[in-house]
Amino acid sequence: MTLFDLTNRVSVVSGAAQGMGRATALAVAEAGSDVLVVDRNLEGVKATAEEIRALGRKATFANTDVADPQAIRELFQQVDAEFGRIDFLGNIAGEGHLAKPEDLEIDDLHRVLQTLVVGRFAMCQEAGRRMLTQGRGSIMNIGSLASTTALGRGHVAYSMAMGAVVQMTRELSTEWSHRGVRVNCVTPAQVINPSLAARLQADPTLEGRFLKGIPAGRLGHPNDIKGLAVMLASDASAWITGAIIPMDGGNMAMNAGGTPGHEQHAVQKFAAEKTL
Secondary structure: OHHHOOOOOEEEEEOOOOHHHHHHHHHHHHOOOEEEEEOOOHHHHHHHHHHHHHOOOOEEEEOOOOOOHHHHHHHHHHHHHHOOOOOEEEEOOOOOOOOOOOOOOHHHHHHHHHHHHHHHHHHHHHHHHHHHHHOOEEEEEEOOHHHOOOOEOOOHHHHHHHHHHHHHHHHHHHHHHHHOEEEEEEEEOOEOOHHHHHHHHHOOOHHHHHHOOOOOOOOEOHHHHHHHHHHHHOHHHOOOOOOEEEEOOOHHHHOOOOEOHHHHHHHHHHHHHHOO
C-alpha cells in the first residue's frame, strides 16, 4: 500500500552482508527502494547487492570501514555520485568486545567506542547533512537492550557504547525533526548471527538463560527487523521520531535478561562441581 511504498527512494544500509543489515537492505528493496549496501565483508555485500538487483532495484555496494570517518565521507560521496540523494539510513554495522570490567583493555574500549559511537555518529552526520538539504529523511540506528539495561557477561564496553547510541538518537531527533529528518533507534534483544551462534555452541546453558527473559519464547531472527525497517523508512512513521523501539520478544517489559555476577559465578561453580 502507498503508506509503506519506498518507490523512487534511496537507502543506505551498513552491515548488509548478513544478519539484520542484510534483512534491512532486502526489506527496503522489496518495498521499492534503491539501495547502497555497505560492509567490510566484500563477498557478502556483493551477494546482497545481487539479491536486490534480482528484485528489480538499483543496488551498489561499498567495502567501507564504518569506524573510519574519512572512509564514511568517501562513502557518501559515492552516494552523491550514484544516486544524488538519500532518504533512509539503516545504521547497523559495528561490533563489541567481551571482557570482564576489571580485565578490559583501554585500547579495546577505544576501538568499540570508535566503531559504535564515533562511526555511527559520522554515518548519521553525513546522511543528516544531505537529508536536511532535501528537507526530509529517516535514520534508523540499531542499539541494543544493553543501551538501557545491564547484561553482565562482559558486555561493559558494548553497553557503554550502545547507551551513547540511544542518547545520540534522542539528541539528533531533537535537533533535526523540525527540519524534516526523523531519527529513531531499534533496540534488539539476542538476534541470531554468526557471533551469537558461536557463543551458544560454546556455552550450552546460554540459550536457556536468554530465554528466561524472553516471554515470546524464542531468540530473534534477522528477518524480525524487516517490518520495522520498512515502517521507519516510509511515510507510515511520519510522526515517529526520537523513539527507542524494543525488538525483544517482551524482554524489556519483563525487565529481565541480564546475568548478575553472583548468578554467573553460581552457574560456573555448579558446572565445575558436576565434573568432579
